Amino acid sequence: MLAIDRLQVRYGKQTALLVERPLVIGAGDRIGVIGSNGAGKTTLLKAVLGLVPYHGRIRTRLRPEDISVHMQQNSYVGTVPVKHIMSAILNTDVKTDKKLRGLVDFFEFQGCMSKKYTALSGGQKQRLTIILVLYQDAPLTFFDEVTSGLDFETRQKLMEKMRAWYAGKENALVVVSHYYDELERLADKLLILNRGHVAAFGRTEELFRRYCGRAVVTIPANGKNRALAARLKTIAAPGHLLAFPCTDEAEESRLTSLFIRENIDYRRSGTDIEILCSNVLSGGGPL
Known part of the structure; x- marks a missing residue:
């Protein structure tokens, strides 16, 4: 689905990310990306999306529209109801789109549809963006700190919803997070970054046996x-x-x-x- 080989991203004289061995993302993969601030997590995502210049190879048979992304920060018009934001971004009719209605019901978002974006809580704002991303049903989706700033209970509920939504599906996920419990729920593979370098990559259970x-x-x-x-x-x-x-x-x-x-x-x-x-x-x- 996507392969990264000998990838290097530099900001001036500083190497922000160096991937020396191939990283492969296959269908159905659930990859958690973890590391401290400055480890290269967001830089990796930006390189894959073509948002920063890089050296090396990123190979994929996917079309740009086959890759979707949930960015850490999102802004929407705050003066109109959420249902109009959905209609405009997705170019669909909220009332008649069964797929969208299913997502709204699944994420228990029905009560927010007539609210303005500025009236939503932090968890509700995240649910809105997740619904917009999942509607695309992309073969490969990146989630960048999807629950950042949310309280523990809200994070847990949101993670359970996402895990249930993707259960049994072949869509590949790459989840950037600094919450260990979050990755235990969503990921079956780990990419551990340290100061711009790949410290470990592989199935979680195999890495655990190797190191622990x-x-x-x-x-x-x-x-x-x-x-x-x-x-x-x-x-x-x-x-x-x-x-x-x-x-x-x-x-x-x-x-x-x-x-x-x-x-x-x-x-x-x-x-x-x-x-x-x-x-x-x-x-x-x-x-």
Whole structure:
């Protein structure tokens, strides 16, 4: 569907993005792009869309109209009802377009159709843009920080709606986000960027096994737990946690039994993207 090879984007003397090995996006892929501010996430999106000059190759058989994008910032006319904005942008009749009505109902947006854009909440504004993007039913869609600025509950509901909408479809998604839980819900592949370079790319479960093991058990990073962890193998984790890799079921059983005996609350995960990213970026390499 789309292949990127030896891509370089420079702003003056600074290299903003360098992709040295091929990145391939295929039908049905759900790719999460993650990295800190300045890692190259938005630069990658702009390069694919032809919005910035680049060196290298971006190959695709898709036509421009086969690629749609949800940008982080969007502006619409604020003095007319939302239904008129939809009609103008999509060039359709809101009342008779069954596909559009289905999207409006699916995203529970019916009560907003007569409101002006300025009267919408942050979550409602995002739903409007998502409806406009999904209406195109493009084979490949980019979502850039689709839930930025929304509260936790609104983000969760919106992600559940998007996951349900795309379930079983062959449309490919590339989701740029800094929310780990969001990518755990939507993505089955990860592209981890660091200072403009590709730190890792592949299926989430394969990357997790490579860098974290079969599973990871985490406990709070307090004084008592740090003393206990001093004699155990740990891997990189956010500062408030201690993380222990489990290469097999027996090792996991030994760890959890120890924590139970010591009356320590623990959490087990085989998909924790935050822990995975911490270890990809720590420089320690795969297990």
